Amino acid sequence: MQSVCVRRLWGSAQVTRLLKVTNINRSVRQLQHKKVMEDDKPWALTSELGEEGFVEDLMPIIKQHFQILCYKDFLQNPQLHGPKIQAVLVWGKTHPTDPSTLRSLPSLKVVANGGVGIDHLDVQYINSLGVKVTNTPGVVSDATADMALGLLLASARKIVQGHQISVDPNTTNHKPQSLMGVEVTGSTMGIIGMGHIGCKIAQRGKGFDMKILYHNRTRRSVEEEQAVGATYCEKMDDLLKESDFVVLAVNLSPETTGLISTRELNLMKPTATLVNISRGRVVDQDALVKALQSETILAAALDVTYPEPLPRDHPLLGLPNVLITPHVGTDTLFTNRKMVQRMVENAVAVLKGQSIPNEVKPK
Amino acid sequence: MEDDKPWALVSGAVEHGSYEDLTPIIKQHFQILCYKDFLQNPQLHGPKIQAVLVWDNIPPTDPSTLRFLPSLKVVANGGVGIDHLDVPYINSLGVKVTNTPGVVSDATADMAMGLLLASARKIVQGHQISVDPNTTNHKPQSLMGVEVTGSTMGIIGMGHIGCKIAQRGKGFDMKILYHNRTRRSVEEEQAVGATYCEKMDDLLKESDFVVLAVNLSPETTGLISTRELNLMKPTATLVNISRGRVVDQDALVKALQSETILAAALDVTYPEPLPRDHPLLGLPNVLITPHVGTDTLSTSRKIVQRMVENAVAVLKGQSIPNEVKPK
Numbered sequence: 001m002q003s004v005c006v007r008r009l010w011g012s013a014q015v016t017r018l019l020k021v022t023n024i025n026r027s028v029r030q031l032q033h034k035k036v037m038e039d040d041k042p043w044a045l046t047s048e049l050g051e052e053g054f055v056e057d058l059m060p061i062i063k064q065h066f067q068i069l070c071y072k073d074f075l076q077n078p079q080l081h082g083p084k085i086q087a088v089l090v091w092g093k094t095h096p097t098d099p100s101t102l103r104s105l106p107s108l109k110v111v112a113n114g115g116v117g118i119d120h121l122d123v124q125y126i127n128s129l130g131v132k133v134t135n136t137p138g139v140v141s142d143a144t145a146d147m148a149l150g151l152l153l154a155s156a157r158k159i160v161q162g163h164q165i166s167v168d169p170n171t172t173n174h175k176p177q178s179l180m181g182v183e184v185t186g187s188t189m190g191i192i193g194m195g196h197i198g199c200k201i202a203q204r205g206k207g208f209d210m211k212i213l214y215h216n217r218t219r220r221s222v223e224e225e226q227a228v229g230a231t232y233c234e235k236m237d238d239l240l241k242e243s244d245f246v247v248l249a250v251n252l253s254p255e256t257t258g259l260i261s262t263r264e265l266n267l268m269k270p271t272a273t274l275v276n277i278s279r280g281r282v283v284d285q286d287a288l289v290k291a292l293q294s295e296t297i298l299a300a301a302l303d304v305t306y307p308e309p310l311p312r313d314h315p316l317l318g319l320p321n322v323l324i325t326p327h328v329g330t331d332t333l334f335t336n337r338k339m340v341q342r343m344v345e346n347a348v349a350v351l352k353g354q355s356i357p358n359e360v361k362p363k
Numbered sequence: 364m365e366d367d368k369p370w371a372l373v374s375g376a377v378e379h380g381s382y383e384d385l386t387p388i389i390k391q392h393f394q395i396l397c398y399k400d401f402l403q404n405p406q407l408h409g410p411k412i413q414a415v416l417v418w419d420n421i422p423p424t425d426p427s428t429l430r431f432l433p434s435l436k437v438v439a440n441g442g443v444g445i446d447h448l449d450v451p452y453i454n455s456l457g458v459k460v461t462n463t464p465g466v467v468s469d470a471t472a473d474m475a476m477g478l479l480l481a482s483a484r485k486i487v488q489g490h491q492i493s494v495d496p497n498t499t500n501h502k503p504q505s506l507m508g509v510e511v512t513g514s515t516m517g518i519i520g521m522g523h524i525g526c527k528i529a530q531r532g533k534g535f536d537m538k539i540l541y542h543n544r545t546r547r548s549v550e551e552e553q554a555v556g557a558t559y560c561e562k563m564d565d566l567l568k569e570s571d572f573v574v575l576a577v578n579l580s581p582e583t584t585g586l587i588s589t590r591e592l593n594l595m596k597p598t599a600t601l602v603n604i605s606r607g608r609v610v611d612q613d614a615l616v617k618a619l620q621s622e623t624i625l626a627a628a629l630d631v632t633y634p635e636p637l638p639r640d641h642p643l644l645g646l647p648n649v650l651i652t653p654h655v656g657t658d659t660l661s662t663s664r665k666i667v668q669r670m671v672e673n674a675v676a677v678l679k680g681q682s683i684p685n686e687v688k689p690k
């Protein structure tokens with residue numbers, strides 16, 4: 001597969017020199033002309049391509065508006081490459097947004113995040129450099145809400161264990177008592193964090209005739225509550241005491257770090273399951289391990305941990321009542337495409353001085 | 364006083380297996396004989412049996428078993444599917460057959476959605492990668508899933524369970540198509556936003572998720588075979604919570620191997636369990652659970668309660684909640 005980064009070696013100066021050569025045939029001249037047009041596009045710095053970066057299918061969306069330099073190549077010679085970078089596109093594991101990187105990007109105008117969570121970005125610091133920060137709310141919500149319900153059902157109905165038993169060549173007992181699940185229909189779902197994602201989780205829970213409780217910094221409107229049949233719990237403790245499934249859908253902030261710790265886990269029913277699709281640090285992970293080991297709660301289903309991934313000897317990995325997925329809450333091609341489109345839209349709007357769809361303003 | 368209670372023949376799983384918590388419900392109305400003990404001496408034990416309580420196809424109700432049960436009045440099934448029971452034959456012995464419709468529907472519909480989501484979002488693979496001590500790449504592109512919200516769900520078999528599956532799909536803003544022997548009422552369709560497909564072929568061509576919720580009968584055996592799988596989108600997933608034999612399993616294996624369809628998620632197979640060397644077990648795009656569609660304590664309890672209610676009603680000559688009449 002052709003390396004996109006190799007193509008990036010064609011800089012403007014080389015193209016201009018080539019254009020001055022007199023006896024270039026027409027097709028080559030056309031190719032060079034096309035290269036000049038491409039070279040008018042601003043440069044964006046982004047994370048690795050391939051397995052842990054952008055899905056190949058989505059690169060054309062970015063290349064429609066930007067020339068791309070991937071972080072690995074940038075690091076070969078930051079002083080040379082830095083000055084041309086006007087946008088940093090944040091995606092996947094590698095976030096080239098640390099102070100030392102940003103300091104070598106004097107032309108930087110925008111840090112555009114792919115995804116809604118921006119707890120990994122020091123917005124105030126980035127803004128202090130005269131650089132805007134953008135994210136992609138809204139477009140992530142459906143896929144994330146779907147993931148929350150998927151984790152809830154897979155945990156409740158022991159789908160992972162059931163599959164493993166079914167396909168293991170050595171299985172003799174196909175229906176051990178350990179496969180008995182908990183009823184989802186008619187149970188109580190408590191959503192902590194009733195934003196765009198939380199509301200969509202509530203809508204899906206309602207489809208299962210679940211009783212929906214929610215806790216949020218601010219109460220939603222009566223219409224919004226009635227639309228999903230949700231009841232406000234002013235005190236989070238009440239939600240914790242009554243829920244069969246506690247679903248965390250807050251963003252990570254100083255206020256929500258360690259929101260669920262020993263005290264909160266003790267308030268939960270011993271038959272309750274914790275579902276986390278927010279950020280690992282919303283949960284005191286050591287407290288969670290103890291609660292699961294002591295059967296203080298029934299189970300946990302986590303798309304997010306701290307760190308990601310967990311160390312290979314972490315106690316969470318060995319617990320039978322834990323389901324973990326590797327932060328794939330938005331990982332469908334359809335949603336990834338929408339995220340990349342919005343990320344690029346945001347970055348282009350900043351560079352063109354137009355109205356920015358999703359600027360992250362400091363608190 | 365206990366000895367006045369009638370005798371019921373039951374599965375070992377109920378007496379002292381996975382469902383033993385539910386035995387007191389049965390013992391409230393019956394003295395129980397476990398099938399394994401019955402087999403020690405059928406001639407001795409058989410004559411006292413008035414009810415057979417069938418769970419997961421055990422005890423069997425074939426002629427070689429029933430001939431030892433001269434006092435039998437009722438075969439009461441735990442569960443709604445009775446494809447394993449020869450109803451005309453059993454009736455010919457003067458024995459009634461009952462099942463437990465309705466009480467199974469919520470849990471089964473939940474399972475259908477659980478399988479659909481787990482398959483679409485690669486939850487089993489994601490978990491295995493996350494917890495494997497040897498994992499180095501935690502987000503391979505193989506974990507990219509397919510979008511559920513706004514996709515098209517095609518339900519084949521729109522009975523009590525099918526309607527509940529539709530309701531759940533609607534919660535995900537899925538477009539709901541359905542095919543059924545008879546069309547549901549306008550109110551029922553509107554309640555779940557479902558569109559009738561008179562031709563099953565149209566449903567197969569348009570669906571992203573084909574969900575089988577029929578009962579097994581001569582008409583539905585092999586309902587989904589090579590032709591039907593070829594009509595499905597190559598990006599579509601087959602979800603089966605009905606019976607294994609509704610699907611031509613060999614055709615399914617070929618379709619999955621050739622990427623004719625994207626994936627399958629099966630709570631039921633034929634046989635159950637599959638032989639340990641069956642090709643379905645090794646396919647990366649297959650999710651299989653061991654027929655646990657009703658296996659929550661709450662629903663299992665309701666099934667046992669209804670099964671016992673049915674059996675008691677027959678023995679007392681009272682109105683029977685769920686008698687299975689022959690066609």
